[in-house]
Amino acid sequence: MEVAKIISPYEVASFFMARAYDVQAVEKRWQERWASSGFYQVDASDPRPAQYVLCMYPYPSGPAHQGHVRNYTFGDLIVRYRTMTGFAVLSPIGFDSFGLPAENAAIATGVHPRIFTDQRIEELKASLRGLGAVYDWRREIRSHDPSYIRWNQVIFKRFYEAGLAYRAEAPVNWCPGCQTVLANEQVLADGTCERSGDVVEKRNLKQWFFRITAYADELLNALPTLDWPERVKVMQRNWIGRSEGAEFDLEVQGRPDLKVRVFTTRPDTSFGMTYAVLAPEHPLVDLLVTPEHRQEVDELLQRVKTASELERSSSGGALEKRGAFTGSYVINPFNKQAVPVYVADYVLMSYGTGAVMAVPAEDQRDFDFAKVHGLPIVRTVQPPEDFTGEAYTGEGKKINSEWLDGLEIAEAKERAIAWLEANGIGERKVNYRLRDWLVSRQRYWGCPIPIIYCPRCGMLTVPDEDLPVLAPDDVEFKPTGESPLALHEGFINTTCPSCGGPATRETDTMDTFVDSSWYFLRFCDPWSTDVPFNPELARHWMPVDQYIGGIEHAILHLMYARFFSKALVDLGIAPTEAREPFSRLFTQGMIRMGGTKMSKSKGNLVAPSRYFETVGADALRLFHLSVGPPADDVDWTDQTDEIIEGAARFLDRLWRLAVAPEEVLDRSARVETSGSTKAASVYRQQDEITEADMEVKRATHRLIVRVTEDFDRWSYNTAVAACREFANMLQRYLVQGAHRVVYDEAIDTLLLVMAPMIPHLTAEAWEIRHGDHIHERPWPVADPELAKEQTVTMVVQVNGKVKERVEVPVTIGEAEAESMALSMPKVVHALGGDKPKKVIIRVPRLVNVVI
């Protein structure tokens, strides 16, 4: 590394007073330079290898909150670091700008959602700039931009044409608070809306769906190939919920025209079926109910219909399983026995066939129901002798199962399925918990679904040349809950693209998760006007090398985006490289306050602007990097401000070390000499390199190794610790008399490795020292010889307890280490003249004398 050209402190006496680190001015200056220089704008023609680093598309809710700050600090660090290591890093950003809050604000204040949203975007952009995060702003996308809406609608059409989008009547989750349909994923376990908290109701409506289930197997099978946090992959696996089993028919006694089809994952337990159950919504219920049981069943159905999701699931538990006997019987094909058919709300119409064979001995839900209704229980698996539970689901040998007796479960399953298939009664079947994605929303502030209904021609898509279909601006936002689109005559009424006659538009808009399901592809080519994005440009950048976001998107967004990517590849719109869109994912922890969620009032207290205006963005960034592992949650406490101030103090000290070393000396010298004299010079005059100098040189190269390794393993907190430790050492070195060449290399290295973390200060200090831009410098490379430790502390133990520590060369031999250890007074004393039983030597770290 070249010798730094530093402005001599002797030239201007008041140098460091004049050039004291003015946080606000320096940060502003560099933010403007990064914005205007185009340094972080990259194109596919760039000769450097491509990297794509992306933070999740933010919803613009106004100024950034600390969760954003954390996210974008990590993202910015990677962008700057990878750029320094020689990559052309694509770092785009945009805004997930459709959604309910803007529309609710419009209802409350009358301000149009577009105006509201654009204001919020400007506020968020200001926060991002204030943080010093760098982006290729030319590529900015907003969901509500007509050019984006257009391609959203084109993609919807392609999905529709390929059978991936369809319209169906379905019982949907209706939130009375939001006055709209919710996806299953937006309904919490207790049956309330994740957004408003209202109890969600069931309604039957014609809705638009995306056929994500067509990709269930691929979404599941590709998970192991992804470099994602294991827990996110587990969540996705559970959400897809693949289960293997068999589906088969049960003949209805006395009704040769009817059959009840059931799905089971345990075909081996079929001999233990003692009854069958239909979901209340099952179409056969009406046909199977005998007149004498009609009233009882009707009462049950009535209760189920009015019961909210909440009641139905919470009462579920174990005991109060509600059900009624239909009066009909079905024949168990395995043993030809007739068993009663019940209707019960613990069976769901939406999974499998909506009907099950009940085997109480091997299924706890069936067991609970059988107990309440006095139904027989027949074991088909021999439980262990000490088994004290009710239903037994463990391993064991088959019993009471005729030709399956004595077999293990897995083998019995295969035989049972083979038997069903051979006899034409049923077959092997795989079911998924994953449902198709309901995308219809009865809302204004979203992407309109490009469909026209013609009384003569039926359902038609809007021709490509007429896209985008845009929502009209002249609507009234009223708290009636109905979408303004459904009330706007000018929007609804149109002409049929086929026959030219009068027709009406679809008034539903798309779930905003649609917008965020392909934006990362549009970022590759946000300028294209003839296709959603140029596939060659997408091929160049995709897949995203590092995707960063919150754990809260582990299931929904990440599943939808994977589905979209696969579908777009199959439709020929995206290149195969995009099939799995995010090769590496990092999910950061959440910011918590007072142990729970951030309240609005408290949330305001931690607005980042408060720190930008005082300690500066670098201090806030340094705090977020150092407070703990990036994946862990952060508790925002009383201590937090003090830690941030500590970060600011460190920055001041780093500034002095880099551009005003004489001040460091001055401040320390006052202690050393009680202020009577000042050292004559910052640096030692002698030219020879001493062992102390070599120690600093070696520490410098070790710093490069440490920080680089820590960056690569997402351990920013330890990278910061390494830098602080190094700075502490440099300060002592300076006070004790530094060799100028060694010191300059050390401080330059420290600035370089911290440049991705605290870009403003390092850029300013570097410019003063060298006159050029630190972020355009290459990442430092350690000399492996220098990075090696020369000496190490060897521990001498007696029976595993540390007795002595001694500095030894790393090259120490076993014999030397042993004799050194055995001659130590404490070891000699412990031995008391005896020979050690055993000596364990692990050079150069440890000798353990066992006596």
Place this chain on the structure above:
RNA sequence: GCCCGGAUGGCGUAAUUGGUAAACGCGGGGGCCUCAAAAGCCUCUGUCCUUGCGGACGUGCGGGUUCGACUCCCGCUCCGGGCACCA
């Protein structure tokens, strides 16, 4: 209920392969500088016993493996998250 994480000083945390537990920081104590303060600098800070030297204990709890365990194994407790009648 099932599936994942996690538990280390007063606090946030570190220990990358089974080898010095507590790096780095926050807070706190003492000191220097100052008329004084702020800032800065130096220093101490796991617990207990001891005047000191030194010693004992110490990574949620109980066992185990090992010369040696924060780390591996078995059994628990508590906390956080996900799923929750998915047959």
